[in-house]
Amino acid sequence: MTVVDRSHLPDVGPDPAFTFPEILRHTLANGLDVRTVEHASIPVVTIVLQVEGGSGADTSDKEGLAAIVADMVDEGTGALSAIDVSDALARIGGDYDVDVSPDVTVFSLTTLTRFADRGAALLADMTTRPSMRDTDFTRVRQLRLDRLKQLKDLPTAVAERAFLRLLYAQHPYGHLPIGSDAALRQISLNDTSALHSATFQPSRATLVVAGALPHKDLLGIAAGAFGEWTNAASSSTPVQRASAIEPSEVAPPRLSIVPREGAAQSELRIGHLSARRNTADYPALLVMNSLLGGQFVSRINLKLREEKAYTYGARTGFDWRRGLSPFVLQASVHTASTADAIADALGEIEGLRGSRPPTRDELVLAKASLTRGYPRNFETAQQVARSVAQLALYDLPDTYFAEFVPKVNAVGADDVMKAATRYLDTAKLSTVIVGDRSAIADSLGTLGLGMPSVLPPEL
Amino acid sequence: MTSIDLPYTKRTLANGLDVIVHEDHHVPIVAVNIWYHVGSKNERPGRTGFAHLFEHLMFEGSEHHNTGYFPPLQQAGAQLNGSTNTDRTNYWEVVPTSAVDRALWMESDRMGYLLPAVTRERFETQRDVVLNERRQNYENRPYGMAIMAITGALFPPDHPYSWMTIGSADDIRAMQLEDVQAFFRTYYHPSNASLVLAGDIETPRAFDLAERYFGDLPPGTRPLPVIATASLGHEHRLVLEDRVELPRLYMTWLSPAMFATDDAELDLVADLLANGKTSRLYRTLVYERRIALDVSAHQHSRELGSFFLLAATAAPGQSLADIAAEIDAELDRLSAMGPTDGEMERGLAQAEAHFMYRLQTVGGFGGKSDQLNAYNVLRGTPGFFSADLDRYRRATHDSVRSAAERFLRRDARVVLSVIPRGQPALALAGSDPVSVS
Numbered sequence: 001m002t003v004v005d006r007s008h009l010p011d012v013g014p015d016p017a018f019t020f021p022e023i024l025r026h027t028l029a030n031g032l033d034v035r036t037v038e039h040a041s042i043p044v045v046t047i048v049l050q051v052e053g054g055s056g057a058d059t060s061d062k063e064g065l066a067a068i069v070a071d072m073v074d075e076g077t078g079a080l081s082a083i084d085v086s087d088a089l090a091r092i093g094g095d096y097d098v099d100v101s102p103d104v105t106v107f108s109l110t111t112l113t114r115f116a117d118r119g120a121a122l123l124a125d126m127t128t129r130p131s132m133r134d135t136d137f138t139r140v141r142q143l144r145l146d147r148l149k150q151l152k153d154l155p156t157a158v159a160e161r162a163f164l165r166l167l168y169a170q171h172p173y174g175h176l177p178i179g180s181d182a183a184l185r186q187i188s189l190n191d192t193s194a195l196h197s198a199t200f201q202p203s204r205a206t207l208v209v210a211g212a213l214p215h216k217d218l219l220g221i222a223a224g225a226f227g228e229w230t231n232a233a234s235s236s237t238p239v240q241r242a243s244a245i246e247p248s249e250v251a252p253p254r255l256s257i258v259p260r261e262g263a264a265q266s267e268l269r270i271g272h273l274s275a276r277r278n279t280a281d282y283p284a285l286l287v288m289n290s291l292l293g294g295q296f297v298s299r300i301n302l303k304l305r306e307e308k309a310y311t312y313g314a315r316t317g318f319d320w321r322r323g324l325s326p327f328v329l330q331a332s333v334h335t336a337s338t339a340d341a342i343a344d345a346l347g348e349i350e351g352l353r354g355s356r357p358p359t360r361d362e363l364v365l366a367k368a369s370l371t372r373g374y375p376r377n378f379e380t381a382q383q384v385a386r387s388v389a390q391l392a393l394y395d396l397p398d399t400y401f402a403e404f405v406p407k408v409n410a411v412g413a414d415d416v417m418k419a420a421t422r423y424l425d426t427a428k429l430s431t432v433i434v435g436d437r438s439a440i441a442d443s444l445g446t447l448g449l450g451m452p453s454v455l456p457p458e459l
Numbered sequence: 460m461t462s463i464d465l466p467y468t469k470r471t472l473a474n475g476l477d478v479i480v481h482e483d484h485h486v487p488i489v490a491v492n493i494w495y496h497v498g499s500k501n502e503r504p505g506r507t508g509f510a511h512l513f514e515h516l517m518f519e520g521s522e523h524h525n526t527g528y529f530p531p532l533q534q535a536g537a538q539l540n541g542s543t544n545t546d547r548t549n550y551w552e553v554v555p556t557s558a559v560d561r562a563l564w565m566e567s568d569r570m571g572y573l574l575p576a577v578t579r580e581r582f583e584t585q586r587d588v589v590l591n592e593r594r595q596n597y598e599n600r601p602y603g604m605a606i607m608a609i610t611g612a613l614f615p616p617d618h619p620y621s622w623m624t625i626g627s628a629d630d631i632r633a634m635q636l637e638d639v640q641a642f643f644r645t646y647y648h649p650s651n652a653s654l655v656l657a658g659d660i661e662t663p664r665a666f667d668l669a670e671r672y673f674g675d676l677p678p679g680t681r682p683l684p685v686i687a688t689a690s691l692g693h694e695h696r697l698v699l700e701d702r703v704e705l706p707r708l709y710m711t712w713l714s715p716a717m718f719a720t721d722d723a724e725l726d727l728v729a730d731l732l733a734n735g736k737t738s739r740l741y742r743t744l745v746y747e748r749r750i751a752l753d754v755s756a757h758q759h760s761r762e763l764g765s766f767f768l769l770a771a772t773a774a775p776g777q778s779l780a781d782i783a784a785e786i787d788a789e790l791d792r793l794s795a796m797g798p799t800d801g802e803m804e805r806g807l808a809q810a811e812a813h814f815m816y817r818l819q820t821v822g823g824f825g826g827k828s829d830q831l832n833a834y835n836v837l838r839g840t841p842g843f844f845s846a847d848l849d850r851y852r853r854a855t856h857d858s859v860r861s862a863a864e865r866f867l868r869r870d871a872r873v874v875l876s877v878i879p880r881g882q883p884a885l886a887l888a889g890s891d892p893v894s895v896s
Contacts, residue, residue: 093812309587372536
């Protein structure tokens with residue numbers, strides 16, 4: 001037996017070659033943008049339908065409408081009731097999911113290859129011809145109103161709502177997809193049907209089919225199910241496009257608190273509006289974020305968790321959208337350490353912008369952690385299909401995946417500093433605390449951010 | 460019927476370490492997954508939470524790489540994590556094929572040489588991090604303390620499932636650095652561990668590397684199995700006040716251990732009761748009568764014995780008593796008449812598909828490497844994938860009906876009402892207040 005040399009770590013060999021999935025684009029006669037990807041690991045197919053709209057299409061008096069439309073999609077179609085739809089999905093072992101995000105709504109169905117045609121036909125019926133029955137609508141809306149009530153007790157949700165509202169004010173990106181109590185009560189079935197007709201159009205959608213079949217069969221599945229879908233007359237109805245609206249320039253308060261008396265921890269959000277997803281500086285921003293707070297071995301997590309033990313974990317990231325997107329730090333910290341944790345977090349952000357530029361080792365680590373394991377993002381058909389849908393969402397080229405690693409590797413320390421200076425501004429960072437106000441009020445004075453403005457649990 | 464399987468090769472090193480290899484060359488990554496057969500079931504009252512705190516220390520460095528576990532692996536492009544539950548502690552890395560050596564070097568170093576790196580400062584920091592984890596995931600989360608009240612009532616105080624893996628805050632505060640050494644020597648050694656390499660690696664090379672990095676570690680003594688039993692003689696009704704808007708009802712029963720007779724049947728029962736709009740209780744409580752916002756059911760399969768948990772949140776203004784009555788009526792029907800043919804067909808279709816989906820990823824929690832270790836550690840052989848699916852294929856109308864009748868009994872369960880503070884009248888009648896901290 002060879003004795004292991006424990007005096008130094010084994011070197012890592014050259015990165016293994018990986019061929020990124022080939023994407024074929026097709027346009028059906030009805031204008032639907034279809035993209036197919038062969039993914040031959042196990043006999044499974046994932047179908048992703050991405051529809052332009054999302055919560056950014058909600059007007060200010062109807063916040064929560066797009067999410068209700070998405071909910072109504074599995075509430076019945078044709079002769080099938082909501083129960084029948086659920087039964088049909090179960091009988092093909094379907095893994096169905098819907099995600100309402102700021103710019104788009106994404107439906108995903110994964111099923112066994114032998115059920116792919118059935119699954120696609122069902123998804124097409126559900127998404128393009130939902131029944132929109134009044135009794136289902138009333139139930140769905142009530143469930144969302146009740147859910148909102150529950151969210152008032154969930155510190156993460158309270159912080160998220162308050163933070164978006166402060167950063168975006170009345171901009172359509174300024175609310176969570178679930179919306180508000182007052183708006184949900186205003187929304188009618190007519191509103192729901194109208195937004196569905198206006199947004200669910202072949203010309204406004206992208207369909208991705210990925211799985212263990214040749215391209216022509218994947219295309220056949222798409223065409224068979226979605227080929228008859230037509231652009232309705234109301235397709236000319238304008239839909240609000242959030243990314244085309246500039247957020248106001250008004251700076252939010254530096255420090256806000258949503259009181260939660262007796263809370264065991266303070267839920268924090270710290271950030272400001274920063275960049276767009278399709279900026280050319282994206283690779284530099286990724287590297288910057290990775291070393292600042294985007295991974296376990298980042299400055300902020302090491303400081304707040306591993307050095308100070310203020311929290312179970314702290315991380316930073318960009319909440320990407322097509323329009324101006326927030327940079328945000330999030331952490332749940334021990335009540336007694338709230339002010340200290342905020343001060344340390346702000347100090348780390350400021351440090352990267354000036355006094356403590358990235359070291360060579362930090363830069364190497366941040367880039368390697370983004371690039372070397374990149375192929376693992378393409379392990380399942382669902383990962384592949386969702387990644388391809390993202391290309392459509394952000395108008396990125398099909399060569400994007402192949403170019404990712406070289407672009408990140410080309411980022412230098414200067415690029416990171418430039419990105420930090422340009423896209424982060426400590427003087428503009430807005431801090432939201434959901435926590436025990438009486439326990440922390442005095443210590444917050446030491447931060448130099450002024451008196452905290454007090455917000456209600458719902459905004 | 461599709462035939463699906465999870466092929467592997469297994470060898471046991473001279474020091475007792477089980478090594479299991481599964482090849483999958485679709486993506487150039489390798490999953491390294493290690494299970495130690497130790498969890499909170501190996502703790503004793505007054506020392507709860509120790510197995511999990513110990514897991515944290517495994518990421519702080521080891522003798523020959525004494526500066527933190529994450530940096531050399533993240534620099535190699537790895538994704539990594541670990542977790543502790545009642546029965547086992549697992550650690551995993553997913554690395555590019557080019558970094559397998561480094562991952563095995565790191566894992567073997569902490570298996571063999573952890574203690575010199577565990578300092579008082581690191582120990583105390585992680586103790587505080589764990590207290591924060593507990594506050595974040597339990598104390599500061601709506602309904603977060605319910606599960607502690609439930610397990611405390613289901614199991615006798617000396618049964619290790621009566622406490623949560625996270626442990627009690629007082630016990631965590633009282634932990635001492637000295638306890639770490641004894642725990643490591645008892646549980647962290649090759650004969651109490653199982654290693655899987657899955658992914659883009661040839662089987663002979665995988666065994667060579669396992670032998671090379673782990674072969675010279677001393678075997679240690681395999682710990683004695685934990686033996687504990689539990690039974691409920693009557694219905695326990697409890698009430699817990701919490702910072703919540705809406706009351707929620709939890710019903711829990713003791714049930715057969717993981718892989719034992721009726722375990723799969725109760726999984727199917729959970730599905731037909733509360734999984735999806737077609738399920739009986741969703742349909743009655745949420746869809747038709749609209750007296751609940753949500754309902755869930757789950758057979759929590761564990762090594763020493765399982766529990767079956769049903770939960771429903773009351774819609775505003777609706778009573779838990781009304782919800783409990785509907786659940787009881789549905790359980791009576793199921794026990795008397797059994798599942799419908801449609802329910803059996805659906806249950807089987809879903810089981811078949813979900814076993815297929817489980818073959819999609821090599822690493823991480825629930826990936827193929829984690830499954831092979833689960834079967835090896837808890838079942839004694841990694842080759843249980845298709846036999847596991849067969850448990851669901853073999854279930855019949857009668858076996859499902861009978862499992863519901865024998866285990867989901869009204870006279871042997873824990874019924875917990877979680878209610879908004881200061882509103883005790885919202886609990887089920889006859890509930891005793893329970894306090895958890």
